[in-house]
Amino acid sequence: MENKKRENDLKKSGKFLSGVCGCQGRQKMKLPRHVEHIGRMAHILIPIAKIDKEINQTTVRQRLYNFLESAFGGFTEDLLVWGLWGKEREAHVRITVSFKGKENIFLFLRVLGKVCHEMREKCLYLEMGEESYLVKPIRSKKLLL
DSSP, rough: OOHHHHHHHHHTTTEEEEEEEEOTTTTTTEEEEOOOOOOOOEEEEEEETTTTTTTTEEEHHHHHHHHHHHHSSSSSEEEEEEEETTTTEEEEOOOOOOESSSTTTTHHHHHHHHHHHTTOSSSSEETTTTEEEEEOOOOOOSSSO
């Protein structure tokens, strides 16, 4: 009861936005004016030993980061995330990007498939929303990066 009264007081004061954010199946939350919802997150793990592989005078890292910056306006990077797949323990770079809407998701997935192919990986680990995926290599005649 106390929380409802406080929420009503904040609404009257104009300190809450009229918009809401939230994910499917979750209760929607009103945001204060100074907080902007920028979308859903995706995390991709890239083997650190291969991200600096040079192809056509640029590295996979340079091309991927240029793509993420132009398509999504930026990204974050965590270094040295360890993963164990089968019997291989490997250091990864974890890249996080946010999607507002669905317009760039399929392009993002194609680029990851191309990156996977260029690095000669069997797959890349991807988390989007509350789901996880393995992105397998694709050959593309179009230059995606």
